Amino acid sequence: xxxxxxxxxxSSHKLIFVEKIRRNLEFYLKNKVRDIRLLGQExxxxxxxxxxxxxxxxxxxxxxxxxxxxxxxxxxxxKNRCILLINLSSVSxxxxxxxxxxxxxxxxxxxxxxxxxNKLINQISAVYESAAxxxxxSKTEDRHFDIVLRSHILDGLDAFDTYLNAEEDxxxxxxxxxxxxVIPFYSITNKVTITELISKISRxxxxxxxxxxxxxxxxxxxxxxxxxxxxxxxxxxIISELSRISNHLSYIAKMATVLGSxxxxxxxxxxxxxxLRLIELVTGSRVHPNxxxxxxxxxxxxDEILKNISAGIKHLFKKIPIIESMLLDNTxxxxxxxxxxxxxxxAVLGCGVTGPNLRASGARYDLRKNRNLLLYREVSFxxxxxxxxxxxxxxxxxxxEIYQSIKIIDQLIGLMPDxxxxxxxxxSELDMPYNKMVSSIECPHGVxxxxxxxEKNVVEKLVVMGPSRNSLYxxxxxxxxSRTEDIELILASLDISSxxxxxxxxx
Amino acid sequence: xxxxxxxxxxxxxxxxxCCKKEIYSTLGPxxxxxxxxxxxxNLPEDSDVLVIQGFYNRTGERRLLDCYRSMEEPKWVIAxxxxxxxxxxxxxxxxxxxxxxxxxxxDFYVPGCPPRPEAxxxxxxxxxxxx
Numbered sequence: 001x002x003x004x005x006x007x008x009x010x011s012s013h014k015l016i017f018v019e020k021i022r023r024n025l026e027f028y029l030k031n032k033v034r035d036i037r038l039l040g041q042e043x044x045x046x047x048x049x050x051x052x053x054x055x056x057x058x059x060x061x062x063x064x065x066x067x068x069x070x071x072x073x074x075x076x077x078x079k080n081r082c083i084l085l086i087n088l089s090s091v092s093x094x095x096x097x098x099x100x101x102x103x104x105x106x107x108x109x110x111x112x113x114x115x116x117x118n119k120l121i122n123q124i125s126a127v128y129e130s131a132a133x134x135x136x137x138s139k140t141e142d143r144h145f146d147i148v149l150r151s152h153i154l155d156g157l158d159a160f161d162t163y164l165n166a167e168e169d170x171x172x173x174x175x176x177x178x179x180x181x182v183i184p185f186y187s188i189t190n191k192v193t194i195t196e197l198i199s200k201i202s203r204x205x206x207x208x209x210x211x212x213x214x215x216x217x218x219x220x221x222x223x224x225x226x227x228x229x230x231x232x233x234x235x236x237x238i239i240s241e242l243s244r245i246s247n248h249l250s251y252i253a254k255m256a257t258v259l260g261s262x263x264x265x266x267x268x269x270x271x272x273x274x275x276l277r278l279i280e281l282v283t284g285s286r287v288h289p290n291x292x293x294x295x296x297x298x299x300x301x302x303d304e305i306l307k308n309i310s311a312g313i314k315h316l317f318k319k320i321p322i323i324e325s326m327l328l329d330n331t332x333x334x335x336x337x338x339x340x341x342x343x344x345x346x347a348v349l350g351c352g353v354t355g356p357n358l359r360a361s362g363a364r365y366d367l368r369k370n371r372n373l374l375l376y377r378e379v380s381f382x383x384x385x386x387x388x389x390x391x392x393x394x395x396x397x398x399x400x401e402i403y404q405s406i407k408i409i410d411q412l413i414g415l416m417p418d419x420x421x422x423x424x425x426x427x428s429e430l431d432m433p434y435n436k437m438v439s440s441i442e443c444p445h446g447v448x449x450x451x452x453x454x455e456k457n458v459v460e461k462l463v464v465m466g467p468s469r470n471s472l473y474x475x476x477x478x479x480x481x482s483r484t485e486d487i488e489l490i491l492a493s494l495d496i497s498s499x500x501x502x503x504x505x506x507x
Numbered sequence: 508x509x510x511x512x513x514x515x516x517x518x519x520x521x522x523x524x525c526c527k528k529e530i531y532s533t534l535g536p537x538x539x540x541x542x543x544x545x546x547x548x549n550l551p552e553d554s555d556v557l558v559i560q561g562f563y564n565r566t567g568e569r570r571l572l573d574c575y576r577s578m579e580e581p582k583w584v585i586a587x588x589x590x591x592x593x594x595x596x597x598x599x600x601x602x603x604x605x606x607x608x609x610x611x612x613x614d615f616y617v618p619g620c621p622p623r624p625e626a627x628x629x630x631x632x633x634x635x636x637x638x
Contacts, residue, residue: 150570151523151570152519152521152522152549152570152574153549154549158522158523158527159523179566180523180564180566180567180570181523181562182564183562183563183564183567183597183598184564184595184597184598184600184601185562185595185597185598186597186598187595187597187598187599187600188596188597188598200596200597203525203596203597206524206525206528207528250528266535266536269532269534269535269536269537270535270536270537272532272535273532273535273537276532286529286623287525287528287529287621288525288620288621498523498524499524499525502562505564
């Protein structure tokens with residue numbers, strides 16, 4: 001009965017709510033927005049660049065819409081015009097929207113283009129403060145800095161430079177420059193076939209490569225209205241949770257390295273290898289799985305693989321409490337972690353941070369629960385929520401999430417439906433009209449979102465909105481006031497994935 | 508000096524990318540690259556072997572050249588991963604080895620996307636064997 005109520009009321013209520021917001025937007029902004037529609041569960045509309053500040057003000061201040069978080073600003077070049085994608089979300093109302101606007105100056109005239117872009121960002125930052133992070137150009141060149149950390153100095157935090165001003169040992173100002181991670185990748189985002197993209201998209205988050213693939217395939221399935229078999233959904237959930245465990249273990253390994261706990265590091269690396277081997281057993285690859293297909297998965301799981309996974313997670317369940325006690329029962333380590341890099345709920349939400357970093361500050365927001373992702377409603381698990389938002393809480397949340405993932409996998413193996421999986425679609429003969437789509441998924445770092453435009457079986461344009469850029473902005477905020485000796489610890493505790501902060505170099 | 512420490516190599520891994528994850532996983536007890544006398548260092552001045560991997564732009568190339576020039580002789584260079592050995596996965600027109608062929612001489616190539624830890628260890632063993 002409860003399940004029927006949940007299925008029946010929750011999903012329809014959600015759609016009605018988003019539809020209501022869409023109508024409100026149409027009513028309040030009818031002359032200023034066009035092409036307003038629902039893409040998946042997200043609201044999408046176009047607006048003129050002149051109207052953009054007014055539209056944003058209305059969205060922010062109108063109590064019936066109440067969108068208070070700027071998640072990201074992404075830009076891409078199309079037909080020598082720079083197009084902005086402004087991603088806004090409302091955690092309290094649990095929905096998000098994407099605003100598309102095209103800049104006036106041509107993209108090849110770099111000076112006027114940069115001036116117009118920066119002017120617009122300044123206007124946006126009057127409404128949403130966090131927009132200032134997306135300013136382009138030399139915010140670090142003309143100033144004097146006391147400490148400069150080049151990208152290769154810190155292992156695993158190698159896609160950005162950190163510029164710091166300090167008085168004695170207290171940091172007064174922090175700037176993070178991602179200039180090093182602006183790389184050419186137009187062969188993967190422009191005119192690429194679906195099959196090629198599925199095999200390559202995992203490079204955008206190589207710490208948990210299954211999630212970009214899954215996000216893209218879920219978007220296409222929603223676009224084509226494909227009904228996927230229950231067994232496929234279960235297999236997808238198993239491999240997602242294994243990836244989550246592997247990513248969290250590599251996070252804990254990074255923290256153990258920074259904290260100098262060598263014995264713990266050895267134990268974690270053994271367990272991480274165990275998780276990676278389970279992933280390899282299922283997908284055939286440790287880092288880039290290339291396993292999810294539109295409407296299915298590449299290979300079914302047989303009983304032997306399921307037995308191996310079951311044995312593997314049982315072993316992990318025994319070992320991880322030992323690692324946890326080695327790390328967190330040590331008072332030297334907990335004293336170092338406690339109250340370091342503390343950020344309260346409002347500050348974290350203001351930066352647009354999602355995922356475990358947000359949950360560590362006390363906000364219960366998880367797409368697995370909030371948005372009926374895959375078939376997570378059929379398994380019982382808790383969303384781990386912290387309270388204090390410091391480094392200790394962030395580390396503790398990861399341990400709790402590993403236990404929940406193990407619990408989910410254990411249930412899924414027990415509930416695995418026995419049905420024949422058949423191929424639903426042949427992508428080479430796909431003849432889809434021009435369409436666009438947005439999709440999001442809860443990856444281990446936060447909400448991973450992609451936007452793409454598709455025609456026939458070719459993806460015309462792909463934009464990746466990873467959650468790690470928000471974590472970088474949060475790092476800028478919380479580094480101020482921290483001690484210089486804690487820089488590496490704070491940056492490591494935010495779990496910044498280098499693949500997600502990559503940006504496209506304009507052609 | 509090289510004769511004294513001929514069985515010990517200091518590795519400096521430049522760039523960012525998926526290969527770095529696999530290269531650093533050789534540190535764990537499962538592969539344990541340190542039993543061959545190999546250490547990972549964060550300063551190019553300390554290192555004997557430069558590992559080039561991952562994704563680069565012009566700033567990255569400049570920093571890579573700085574790192575290479577600040578290393579002392581004798582030094583070796585390993586190109587790891589498809590993005591360096593062949594064309595970049597993200598951009599078919601970008602070939603790093605062609606762009607830097609006059610500045611950096613690459614000694615070993617480790618193919619794979621990303622190369623397995625075993626492949627990387629094999630490459631290190633070849634360096635220790637030859638020199």
